Amino acid sequence: MLSIKDLYVSVEGMEILKGINLEVKPGEVHAIMGPNGSGKSTLANVLAGKEEYEVTSGSVLFDGEDLLDKAPEDRAKDGLFLSFQYPVEIPGVPMVNFLKSAVNEHRKHKGEKELTAGEFLKLMREKMDMVDMHPNLTNRSVNEGFSGGEKKKNEIFQMALLEPRLAILDETDSGLDIDALKTVANGVNALRSPERSAIVVTHYQRLLDYIVPDFVHILYKGKIVKTAGKELALELEEKGYDWIKTEN
Amino acid sequence: MSVTIEKVDLSLKYTAYYKQVKEELFEGSSDILNDQRNKAFQSFVMQGIPTRKNEDYKYTNLHPSFAPEFAFVHSRTDEEANLQEIFRCDVPQLDTTLAFVYNGWFSKKSSAIDRLPEGVILDSLENISKERPELLSKYASLANPDEDPMVAMNTAFAKDGFFLFVPKGVVLDKAIQIINLMKGSSDLLVTQRNYICVEEGAKLQLLLCDHSENQNNYLSNSVTEVFAGSNAEVEFYALQNQHNKATSIHSVFVEQQRDSRVTTHTASLHGGLIRNNLKFILNGENCEANMYGISFLDKKQHADNFTQVIHAKPHCVSNQVYKNVLDEQSTGAFSGRIHVVRDAQKTNAFQRNNNLLLTDQATMQTKPQLIIDADDVKCSHGATVGQIDEEALFYLRARGIDEDKARLMMMNAFAHEVIQEIKLEPLRERIDELVDKRLRGELARCHECSYGKDC
Numbered sequence: 173m174l175s176i177k178d179l180y181v182s183v184e185g186m187e188i189l190k191g192i193n194l195e196v197k198p199g200e201v202h203a204i205m206g207p208n209g210s211g212k213s214t215l216a217n218v219l220a221g222k223e224e225y226e227v228t229s230g231s232v233l234f235d236g237e238d239l240l241d242k243a244p245e246d247r248a249k250d251g252l253f254l255s256f257q258y259p260v261e262i263p264g265v266p267m268v269n270f271l272k273s274a275v276n277e278h279r280k281h282k283g284e285k286e287l288t289a290g291e292f293l294k295l296m297r298e299k300m301d302m303v304d305m306h307p308n309l310t311n312r313s314v315n316e317g318f319s320g321g322e323k324k325k326n327e328i329f330q331m332a333l334l335e336p337r338l339a340i341l342d343e344t345d346s347g348l349d350i351d352a353l354k355t356v357a358n359g360v361n362a363l364r365s366p367e368r369s370a371i372v373v374t375h376y377q378r379l380l381d382y383i384v385p386d387f388v389h390i391l392y393k394g395k396i397v398k399t400a401g402k403e404l405a406l407e408l409e410e411k412g413y414d415w416i417k418t419e420n
Numbered sequence: 421m422s423v424t425i426e427k428v429d430l431s432l433k434y435t436a437y438y439k440q441v442k443e444e445l446f447e448g449s450s451d452i453l454n455d456q457r458n459k460a461f462q463s464f465v466m467q468g469i470p471t472r473k474n475e476d477y478k479y480t481n482l483h484p485s486f487a488p489e490f491a492f493v494h495s496r497t498d499e500e501a502n503l504q505e506i507f508r509c510d511v512p513q514l515d516t517t518l519a520f521v522y523n524g525w526f527s528k529k530s531s532a533i534d535r536l537p538e539g540v541i542l543d544s545l546e547n548i549s550k551e552r553p554e555l556l557s558k559y560a561s562l563a564n565p566d567e568d569p570m571v572a573m574n575t576a577f578a579k580d581g582f583f584l585f586v587p588k589g590v591v592l593d594k595a596i597q598i599i600n601l602m603k604g605s606s607d608l609l610v611t612q613r614n615y616i617c618v619e620e621g622a623k624l625q626l627l628l629c630d631h632s633e634n635q636n637n638y639l640s641n642s643v644t645e646v647f648a649g650s651n652a653e654v655e656f657y658a659l660q661n662q663h664n665k666a667t668s669i670h671s672v673f674v675e676q677q678r679d680s681r682v683t684t685h686t687a688s689l690h691g692g693l694i695r696n697n698l699k700f701i702l703n704g705e706n707c708e709a710n711m712y713g714i715s716f717l718d719k720k721q722h723a724d725n726f727t728q729v730i731h732a733k734p735h736c737v738s739n740q741v742y743k744n745v746l747d748e749q750s751t752g753a754f755s756g757r758i759h760v761v762r763d764a765q766k767t768n769a770f771q772r773n774n775n776l777l778l779t780d781q782a783t784m785q786t787k788p789q790l791i792i793d794a795d796d797v798k799c800s801h802g803a804t805v806g807q808i809d810e811e812a813l814f815y816l817r818a819r820g821i822d823e824d825k826a827r828l829m830m831m832n833a834f835a836h837e838v839i840q841e842i843k844l845e846p847l848r849e850r851i852d853e854l855v856d857k858r859l860r861g862e863l864a865r866c867h868e869c870s871y872g873k874d875c
């Protein structure tokens with residue numbers, strides 16, 4: 173489904189990703205862990221199509237097609253979803269307009285009929301229940317005045333609406349209380365299927381108790397320095413990153 | 421040097437013209453208007469047509485606008501059979517009392533003024549200044565020709581416009597909508613003088629729509645005086661929607677008595693050159709003045725909003741929010757002056773000007789000016805000139821919304837803060853729609869009218 177080969181990425185002339193290789197097959201969940209500043213969000217953003225990152229070499233295929241050539245909106249419509257580490261506030265853009273546009277753009281792309289306002293509201297309520305989002309939040313502008321946890325829930329809510337085939341969750345668990353963490357994990361698990369995959373960026377093993385990964389990777393200084401099964405997360409929780417740092 | 425010569429030439433041209441048509445100007449006009457003409461004209465000659473050298477017109481040179489060979493309309497022309505036929509602005513469900521001003525002349529025939537509540541007067545200024553001069557002399561005193569050459573010129577040439585009077589305690593349940601229609605077979609300079617008086621405890625919602633037909637050069641120089649008595653409430657909406665060969669110079673003067681509330685909205689959706697002067701004097705305690713402005717410019721369009729609020733009495737609040745969206749090579753300016761006089765303690769005066777530049781060639785000038793002579797006041801002002809927030813744009817695109825649409829959403833969001841303050845709901849929805857159309861690059865015009873490729 174996703175195939176990253178020898179990916180080098182720079183920002184403002186500074187090399188941040190230094191040869192990433194990663195294969196994500198349908199149905200798999202990959203966790204990416206690693207110390208602050210190692211390049212996890214950079215990788216996530218590059219995959220979503222953020223323009224300020226310059227890919228200096230390497231390739232990314234999504235469903236066999238060149239991903240890096242595509243505009244962010246086309247990647248999204250092809251089924252790639254990024255849950256942002258820091259969701260941005262957009263005063264003046266009402267949540268409902270935004271969500272309805274997003275859902276209908278996806279539907280158009282798939283050749284489906286656009287939802288009417290009524291149909292959309294019904295769908296929205298259903299998904300809102302699922303992620304336990306306060307109904308008032310959809311009366312506001314996008315993320316405006318949302319608490320840290322509400323912003324994260326909003327990301328998962330959008331994911332539930334758009335039903336991506338590849339979800340990239342960038343520290344969606346940070347800032348969530350225990351109950352919210354479970355709800356978010358349930359939201360992700362509800363989407364799990366043999367066709368859908370996820371890349372979960374996290375600092376905490378806790379999330380991986382709920383979203384059980386097939387692989388855990390450690391990203392350090394722009395490279396994946398270790399890959400193993402879910403037990404690697406437990407090991408990190410116990411030992412921290414020092415041993416990785418001395419080895420590399 | 422060429423500028424000086426041009427300046428002399430232009431002033432000479434209008435001086436000569438004034439002498440030539442003087443008789444026509446005085447003819448049929450009331451004493452109250454005629455008494456001011458010569459003096460105002462002298463004042464105009466002294467000041468001249470403003471260039472950037474004039475401090476108050478620093479960002480707007482009006483010379484090119486006055487260069488064409490304009491025809492004036494010094495007498496009531498044969499009225500079009502039905503102005504409502506020409507003008508089909510579809511503001512759906514906007515249930516208003518509709519009135520027309522045609523090339524500066526109030527059209528009684530086309531206006532639905534017979535259905536106004538008892539005591540409310542909406543009539544031609546020419547008429548009222550003859551029949552009820554006491555109404556005019558009681559209130560009309562705000563626009564001073566010596567302070568602005570365009571006011572001087574207006575005072576010298578004005579023969580008509582509308583006069584609106586809402587007597588004490590009368591609350592108009594329907595908004596009054598006045599359409600300023602400009603239509604001519606040649607280039608036209610239109611002068612219009614309006615008076616609005618809303619007496620003690622009365623309530624008025626007024627909507628002015630500018631509209632021009634045919635691809636001629638138009639120059640409209642209007643002066644409007646608004647008097648709000650104690651406890652009066654006035655909402656004043658101006659919808660400016662003209663073609664690129666139109667110059668609009670609007671000067672609005674507002675005086676507020678104690679406990680009154682006046683809100684103005686100036687929405688400049690389209691127009692070649694727009695200059696709005698908006699001057700408030702808060703002349704009683706406890707007044708509230710809200711001034712909102714939004715403009716959308718592209719091509720070589722220019723909009724200059726010049727505001728002034730004089731806090732003459734204590735305990736008043738003024739609030740200004742002006743926003744501009746500038747595309748292509750358009751230029752904009754905002755100058756906002758707040759003057760708190762010595763005894764106006766406990767004044768709250770706020771001002772904000774936010775601008776969105778969509779290209780590198782668009783430019784915006786913004787100039788706040790605070791003159792504060794009292795010590796116990798709260799004043800703030802702020803201005804921003806920026807581009808669309810790229811982070812936000814990426815967020816929208818990352819959800820599958822294509823770039824153009826995402827930009828549109830962002831621009832609508834920018835304008836939203838001002839538009840949401842429009843209390844007249846169908847108007848707010850209509851403006852939302854017009855703004856959306858405008859931002860899509862379609863003309864924000866009524867679907868019946870079209871200016872072709874030039875707009």
Ligand SMILES: Nc1ncnc2c1ncn2[C@@H]1O[C@H](COP(=O)(O)OP(=O)(O)OP(=O)(O)O)[C@@H](O)[C@H]1O
Pocket residue numbers: 183184188206207208209210211212213214215224257
């Ligand atoms: N737009 C940018 N401009 C400059 N530097 C950047 C930019 N984006 C990322 N960087 C730098 O790249 C490095 C990697 O950042 P990144 O956000 O990818 O780290 P991360 O692994 O997600 O860290 P964290 O765990 O703290 O979220 C950091 O040193 C960061 O400062």
Ligand SMILES: [Mg+2]
Pocket residue numbers: 212213214257342343
């Ligand atoms: Mg990060």
